[in-house]
Amino acid sequence: MSLVGAPASELLSLMEKGETTAVEVMQAHLDQINQTDDKVDAYLHVDAETALKKAADVDARRKAGESIGPLGGLPIAIKDVLCTKGVPTTCSSRMLENFVPPYDATVMQKLTAADGIMIGKVNMDEFAMGSSTENSAFKKTKNPWNIEHSPGGSSGGSAAAVAAMTAPLSLGSDTGGSIRQPAHFCGVVGMKPTYGRVSRYGLVAFASSLDQVGPFANDVQGAALLLEAIAGHDQLDSTSVPKEVPSYTASLDEPLKGLKIGIVKEHYVEGINEEVEQTVRDAYKVYESLGAELVDISLPNSKYCVAAYYIIAPAEASSNLARYDGVHYGHRAENFDSMIEMYSRSRGEGFGTEVKRRIMLGTYTLSAGYIDAYYLKALRVRRLIRNDFDEAFKKVDVIASPTSPNTAFKIGGLINDPLAMYLEDIYTISANLAGLPGISIPAGISKAGLPIGLQLLAAPFEEEKLLRAARMFEKETGWTSKRPTLN
Ligand code: GLN
Numbered sequence: 001m002s003l004v005g006a007p008a009s010e011l012l013s014l015m016e017k018g019e020t021t022a023v024e025v026m027q028a029h030l031d032q033i034n035q036t037d038d039k040v041d042a043y044l045h046v047d048a049e050t051a052l053k054k055a056a057d058v059d060a061r062r063k064a065g066e067s068i069g070p071l072g073g074l075p076i077a078i079k080d081v082l083c084t085k086g087v088p089t090t091c092s093s094r095m096l097e098n099f100v101p102p103y104d105a106t107v108m109q110k111l112t113a114a115d116g117i118m119i120g121k122v123n124m125d126e127f128a129m130g131s132s133t134e135n136s137a138f139k140k141t142k143n144p145w146n147i148e149h150s151p152g153g154s155s156g157g158s159a160a161a162v163a164a165m166t167a168p169l170s171l172g173s174d175t176g177g178s179i180r181q182p183a184h185f186c187g188v189v190g191m192k193p194t195y196g197r198v199s200r201y202g203l204v205a206f207a208s209s210l211d212q213v214g215p216f217a218n219d220v221q222g223a224a225l226l227l228e229a230i231a232g233h234d235q236l237d238s239t240s241v242p243k244e245v246p247s248y249t250a251s252l253d254e255p256l257k258g259l260k261i262g263i264v265k266e267h268y269v270e271g272i273n274e275e276v277e278q279t280v281r282d283a284y285k286v287y288e289s290l291g292a293e294l295v296d297i298s299l300p301n302s303k304y305c306v307a308a309y310y311i312i313a314p315a316e317a318s319s320n321l322a323r324y325d326g327v328h329y330g331h332r333a334e335n336f337d338s339m340i341e342m343y344s345r346s347r348g349e350g351f352g353t354e355v356k357r358r359i360m361l362g363t364y365t366l367s368a369g370y371i372d373a374y375y376l377k378a379l380r381v382r383r384l385i386r387n388d389f390d391e392a393f394k395k396v397d398v399i400a401s402p403t404s405p406n407t408a409f410k411i412g413g414l415i416n417d418p419l420a421m422y423l424e425d426i427y428t429i430s431a432n433l434a435g436l437p438g439i440s441i442p443a444g445i446s447k448a449g450l451p452i453g454l455q456l457l458a459a460p461f462e463e464e465k466l467l468r469a470a471r472m473f474e475k476e477t478g479w480t481s482k483r484p485t486l487n
Contacts, residue, residue: 003028005165005483008222012072015062022055022062022073022117029075029119033166036486039147041139042160044080045088046120051075054117070249071116071229077161077170080121081128082213083202084108087118091204092136093126095330095350105202106237107171107213107230114229119167122157126352127321128178128206130154131424134415135354142411143185145450145484149408152182155216159186162216163484169226170216175206176309177404177428179214180440184403184453187442187482189223189470190216194460195435196241198227199234207316208239210309210432219480220441220471224248227463246464252471259292259469262396264299267427272405279444279452280402286476287400297392297399301384305430308385310422311365311378312433317355318362324350357418386434393459398469400456401427403440407450427455437463441470442479451482 003011003025014020030048037043058073083089083101085108090096104112111118125135133141133156141156143149144164151160155172159182162170172179174192183190191214198213205211215226228249233242263284268277284294326332326346333345351359365374392399404424414421431438436457443454454473458466474480 004032005218006168007219008074008168008217008225011074011168015072022058023052025073026051026055026075026117026119029166032164033120036164036166039142040144040160040164041141042077042122042157042164042166043120044090044092044123044138044157047087051117051119058115058117069113069115070225071111071114073115073117074169075119075167076111076116076226077120077122077158077167078108078118079124079155079158079170079172081124081173081204082108082171083204084118084121087121089121089204090138091127092124092138093350093352093355094137095324097331099329101202103202106199106234108202110230116229122161122170124157125154126355127204127317128154128173128175129317129354129358131177131181131421132411132415133157134411135352137352140411143408144486145187145408148410149450150185150411152185152408154178156182158216159183159188159190162186162188162218164486165483168218169222171213171226171230172216173203173211173213174432175210176313176432177425179216180428180438180453180455181404181424183216183440185408185451187445187451187484188216188218189220189439189441189480190214191223191227191439192431192437193227193231193463194437196239197231197437197461197463199232199237199240201234201236205320207313208320209316210313220467220474221249221252223439224252224467243461248464248467251464252467254468255290255472256397256465256468257291259287259398260295260396261287261292262295262297262392262399264297264302264399264401266299266302267401272402273407275446276402276405276407276452280400280454283443283454283473284400286473290472290476295396297395299388299392299430301381301388302430304381305385305433306422306426308378308381309425309429309433310361311374312382314358314362315366315375316362318359318366321355321359382433385430389434389436397465398456398458400454403427403453403455407446407448407452431457435460437466439466439470441473442482443473443477444479445482
């Protein structure tokens with residue numbers, strides 16, 4: 001059996017039985033990077049030597065009969081938005097091109113404590129702003145299913161790494177859909193946890209009230225395993241919630257009896273790709289055949305989610321990104337005559353077009369005279385969106401929908417039309433505004449050979465239910481076992 005492309009659980013069991021080693025698993029994935037990444041361009045930084053050394057350490061401990069953490073030496077790709085001690089963390093921005101954090105993000109500490117091993121840092125849209133990974137200052141990541149197409153974004157590198165079988169697991173971040181949309185584009189599982197479920201300490205901030213770190217995996221079990229390792233309260237993040245983390249893996253295979261699935265009437269409007277709609281409708285039938293009940297629901301304010309998000313997220317970004325002033329850290333311009341000129345040149349040179357657009361939008365909507373009309377109003381709309389979900393979850397367990405209205409678009413296809421790019425987030429954004437957990441799981445492949453995902457959302461802290469519902473679908477359909485041919 002090939003080690004690359006195998007699910008995390010299989011790799012773990014092979015290692016436990018002594019049929020392979022963490023070093024062999026790591027080497028196989030490093031070889032896969034060498035063979036595929038010149039085409040896919042997911043990785044920004046790979047340190048093979050350190051990764052192999054850590055794998056050898058896990059092997060030695062396993063051989064000595066010591067207890068090994070639940071990630072058991074598995075290779076994990078890390079979005080370059082997470083601070084990694086001693087390892088460059090660029091956010092795919094010129095601004096942070098030379099930034100080497102002196103500390104690990106909490107999720108990295110947890111990952112290491114669970115014996116997960118970072119195989120490399122992966123590409124993203126600059127500061128996680130975008131839906132295609134084309135906003136990276138360094139390279140454009142390609143979709144492993146068809147390299148003319150985008151892997152989605154902003155965690156395009158994390159999704160492409162798993163799809164290209166260079167890592168069974170990866171971490172991404174999701175502010176408006178950046179885990180789920182690339183998971184849908186790349187035919188992998190991607191999950192955004194409830195806001196507060198996972199620590200944001202050491203996650204470079206984009207929009208702090210929306211950002212959340214989450215797992216990618218090549219099956220639902222892998223996502224459950226990785227989420228279990230990174231979730232939990234952290235004293236260093238006051239928005240993380242002091243709530244027990246259930247064992248997501250332990251309950252995963254228990255099917256949900258009497259599962260009620262919400263179908264949102266506002267979701268099927270013009271603009272949605274026919275094959276995407278058909279795939280999701282077929283998924284509803286699969287659930288029905290498993291005994292689930294389909295319930296029509298309404299989210300009347302969901303039509304405002306893109307507008308509210310593109311006020312709130314840029315507002316928070318403009319404030320968060322004020323720290324890159326050429327003094328504290330980040331790029332500093334070489335030629336300037338005054339302090340103001342130093343600020344403005346450093347920022348002008350360090351940030352790319354989309355980041356500048358967001359900073360300008362956010363600065364505008366927060367400015368005196370406009371804050372009431374835009375920012376504060378958007379916050380009220382956000383509350384209404386959450387109220388709609390609270391009502392809906394009185395009637396249903398999960399809400400099933402497309403993850404995004406189209407399959408992976410071509411690289412270059414939307415980059416000059418920011419509004420069209422923003423509309424790609426129409427199904428994902430409301431979960432961030434309401435703080436809900438969401439998952440995208442593979443549910444089909446288009447005639448053109450591109451993956452199609454199904455999104456499931458649940459009430460806050462119902463990750464367990466979400467994963468079990470996803471697992472039911474996975475077991476019944478087997479879509480998560482499909483891999484691209486990569487030629
Ligand atoms: N595509 C959205 C944006 O550009 C979401 C990004 C994200 O979730 N980080 O803001």
